[in-house]
Amino acid sequence: xxxxLLLAFGALLAxxxxxxxxxxxxxxxxxxxxHAATRELxxxxxxxxxxxxxxxxxxxxxxxxxGSGTGNARSDTVLLLHLSGDGERAEAVxxxxxIVVDIPGCRTPDGTTSEPQHAQFNWAFQxxxxxxxxxTFEQLAGVRVDHHVVVGFEGFADIVDAVxxxxxxxxxxxxxxxVGHDLSAGxxxxxxxxxxxxxxxxxxxxxxxxxxxLLRQQEFLGRVYEKVTTQGTLANPAKLxxxxxxxxxxxxxxxxxxxxxxxxxxxADLRAVPDRGVTFHTVPTxxxxxxxxRLTLDQQLADELFADLLADRPLxxxx
Numbered sequence: 063x064x065x066x067l068l069l070a071f072g073a074l075l076a077x078x079x080x081x082x083x084x085x086x087x088x089x090x091x092x093x094x095x096x097h098a099a100t101r102e103l104x105x106x107x108x109x110x111x112x113x114x115x116x117x118x119x120x121x122x123x124x125x126x127x128x129g130s131g132t133g134n135a136r137s138d139t140v141l142l143l144h145l146s147g148d149g150e151r152a153e154a155v156x157x158x159x160x161i162v163v164d165i166p167g168c169r170t171p172d173g174t175t176s177e178p179q180h181a182q183f184n185w186a187f188q189x190x191x192x193x194x195x196x197x198t199f200e201q202l203a204g205v206r207v208d209h210h211v212v213v214g215f216e217g218f219a220d221i222v223d224a225v226x227x228x229x230x231x232x233x234x235x236x237x238x239x240x241v242g243h244d245l246s247a248g249x250x251x252x253x254x255x256x257x258x259x260x261x262x263x264x265x266x267x268x269x270x271x272x273x274x275x276l277l278r279q280q281e282f283l284g285r286v287y288e289k290v291t292t293q294g295t296l297a298n299p300a301k302l303x304x305x306x307x308x309x310x311x312x313x314x315x316x317x318x319x320x321x322x323x324x325x326x327x328x329x330a331d332l333r334a335v336p337d338r339g340v341t342f343h344t345v346p347t348x349x350x351x352x353x354x355x356r357l358t359l360d361q362q363l364a365d366e367l368f369a370d371l372l373a374d375r376p377l378x379x380x381x
Contacts, residue, residue, distance in 0.1 A: 089322060094314040095317055096192055096315060097317070099192040099196070103197070109197075110197075111200050111206040113208070114372070120207050120208050120371070121145070121207070122141075122143075122199060123140070123213065124211070124212045124213070126187070126213065139156075141157060144371055144374075146374055146376075147374050151339040155344070155367070156343070159182065160272050162181065165186045166194070166197050166201060168189045169190055170190055182356060192316075203345075203371070204368055208318075209316050212313070214312045217309070217312020217313070222252065222257040222286065223254035224301075225293075227252055229250065230260065230285070231250075233247060238265060240266075261282055263275065280342075310322070341377060343377050343380070348360045
């Protein structure tokens, strides 16, 4: 999902440099810098994979969701954006939240250290924020994360409201009380709150799987992208600024990506990739043999994918 978010609104970030100076500084100030993650990663530098020697870059994009009423921040969506060293490929690799993995001991928000444990991947963010998620992924994949961006889901709702809502059409009634999703069959113009429930819905929608929800999220963000790019938002400052404000307010980034200039440069690199070089992948998994509704790595295929990322080789399409 968040790959689409960056793709859809990256053009807007790039345009920000051409807005009035006051607007630029206002938007720049919305982006938060994740100094805590930087300090924690530096403290564990010796255990991290070595940085690549080429020009390839790995950006971990984390969708932050406050637990549907629990008050605990978890990474609802995580993907690795791999930009090849030659600029010809941008590969978005989704990391399913329900993979059961080894999570290291991480510094918690109250300053203590959590116990290492074998748990589902998205718990790492709850234990220790972006740094814990990055360390867990690097331990799992052996691939170093160069930069990270956290995108808050509450900001996502503001984005939908800023574009005037997004239309969906349902073949049948959908209800998921876990996230407040309740829509009848037919066509609906969703506001931000309704859209947030729509993309969070899982247990009572479709087959109830996380992968099914990811497909819904990607489809919905495609609709947002289409609305932004076809209804004059880019050329209308009055429409553009609220969208930019919502986007920038939802972003927390490491010190290398915490400015409009840095994010715009990243997006420019993404947009320069030929269409054929933009591909989408998911870390290969199989059902967990002991934990219902959880996943474990399809070890051979996952090892091949991680090795290709590490060597900056094109990732093969898989059925």
